[in-house]
Amino acid sequence: MNKTETKSRTGEDLSPVARVNAAMAGLIGDYRALQAEIEEKLQKQEERLTMLDQKTAKANRPALSTRTEVEAPHQKAFDAYLRSGDDDGLRGLELEGKAMSSAINSDGGYLVDPQTAETIKSSLNTTASIRQIANVVNVDASAFDVLIDQNDTGAGWANETGSAAETGTPTIERISIPLYELNAMPKVSQRLLDDSAFDVDAWLAGRIAEKFARAEAGAFVAGDGNDKPRGFLNHTIVEDSTWTWGNLGYVPSGSGTGIGDGDALIDVVYAVNAPYRANSTFVMNSKTAGALRKLKDADGRHLWADGFAFGEPGRLLGYPVLIAEDMPDIEADSYPIAFGDFTAGYTIAERPDLRVLRDPFSAKPHVLFYASKRVGGDVSDFAAIKLLRIAVS
Numbered sequence: 001m002n003k004t005e006t007k008s009r010t011g012e013d014l015s016p017v018a019r020v021n022a023a024m025a026g027l028i029g030d031y032r033a034l035q036a037e038i039e040e041k042l043q044k045q046e047e048r049l050t051m052l053d054q055k056t057a058k059a060n061r062p063a064l065s066t067r068t069e070v071e072a073p074h075q076k077a078f079d080a081y082l083r084s085g086d087d088d089g090l091r092g093l094e095l096e097g098k099a100m101s102s103a104i105n106s107d108g109g110y111l112v113d114p115q116t117a118e119t120i121k122s123s124l125n126t127t128a129s130i131r132q133i134a135n136v137v138n139v140d141a142s143a144f145d146v147l148i149d150q151n152d153t154g155a156g157w158a159n160e161t162g163s164a165a166e167t168g169t170p171t172i173e174r175i176s177i178p179l180y181e182l183n184a185m186p187k188v189s190q191r192l193l194d195d196s197a198f199d200v201d202a203w204l205a206g207r208i209a210e211k212f213a214r215a216e217a218g219a220f221v222a223g224d225g226n227d228k229p230r231g232f233l234n235h236t237i238v239e240d241s242t243w244t245w246g247n248l249g250y251v252p253s254g255s256g257t258g259i260g261d262g263d264a265l266i267d268v269v270y271a272v273n274a275p276y277r278a279n280s281t282f283v284m285n286s287k288t289a290g291a292l293r294k295l296k297d298a299d300g301r302h303l304w305a306d307g308f309a310f311g312e313p314g315r316l317l318g319y320p321v322l323i324a325e326d327m328p329d330i331e332a333d334s335y336p337i338a339f340g341d342f343t344a345g346y347t348i349a350e351r352p353d354l355r356v357l358r359d360p361f362s363a364k365p366h367v368l369f370y371a372s373k374r375v376g377g378d379v380s381d382f383a384a385i386k387l388l389r390i391a392v393s
């Protein structure tokens with residue numbers, strides 16, 4: 001190999017064009033390496049942001065059936081209190097907003113964390129109770145007052161020069177709904193609480209919701225008002241033709257033992273005034289619903305129609321039906337069916353806070369959780385609800 005060939009191969013004797021091409025190739029290689037590095041950093045940043053969004057979404061979700069790596073401070077402190085009785089976190093926790101306060105009740109116990117409280121509230125709203133159709137209000141006092149205008153302000157006609165006659169004034173009724181303490185005391189073994197895989201928050205929410213739902217449902221229908229809400233069936237019930245304010249009106253079924261041919265149901269519907277009828281619902285238990293599903297009109301068509309979509313209530317004479325198991329069965333002189341606008345006719349007042357007191361001593365080796373809330377209920381408009389009575393007249 002001669003000297004000229006050696007110089008050409010080592011690049012010492014390249015032409016200007018060749019040197020430019022070599023330089024450009026080096027720049028392109030550096031650019032591609034830089035581009036790959038930037039793309040890698042952007043991908044990692046996007047993964048971090050996605051992970052952060054997922055954690056944020058989980059933290060805002062009300063359900064407690066799944067646990068997240070990053071829990072709300074109150075939830076972590078409440079979980080520690082339930083498992084071991086460690087209340088240091090709850091005592092020292094300062095959170096924004098009254099609903100998330102960890103203040104100690106004067107009778108003992110701590111406010112349930114907001115996510116558990118929301119889970120319980122959602123369960124109560126979806127159970128077979130008139131809570132689904134009643135007017136539910138949150139209050140901070142020991143009672144809730146409802147003001148009812150029994151009649152409209154009077155009105156009159158007059159010409160341009162004639163004098164206007166004095167009109168009537170409305171009659172205002174004040175109904176006070178006191179709040180009572182509703183409590184439940186589920187228990188669990190300490191061994192389960194020591195098991196980190198056991199979701200104590202979800203377990204507690206489920207047990208409290210189950211017991212509260214049963215107690216509320218019965219009280220809203222037939223509660224006597226003594227240390228519990230007053231049910232609408234606990235009020236004086238009179239025949240609708242003699243109805244006055246403060247009583248509930250009924251329509252007889254026409255039969256002493258059953259509903260008859262179903263014509264009385266139409267009478268019940270039209271016993272409710274038109275302004276209420278547009279938002280009215282039938283309320284009955286499962287046995288009564290089973291009997292009504294068999295009723296047919298003169299053309300052989302069933303009066304009962306199932307909902308068009310999953311979860312949609314059935315309809316009777318075109319109106320939705322709520323199944324409330326605490327309603328009476330069909331028997332002589334009972335009131336198995338209620339119909340009316342319960343949003344106007346029945347009001348449920350409750351305090352939004354729910355408290356839990358841990359008791360590891362009374363039922364060893366089990367731990368008791370005394371949960372309590374305050375709730376009340378009563379009829380708020382006696383004209384909005386009518387009843388069907390199993391009677392000839």
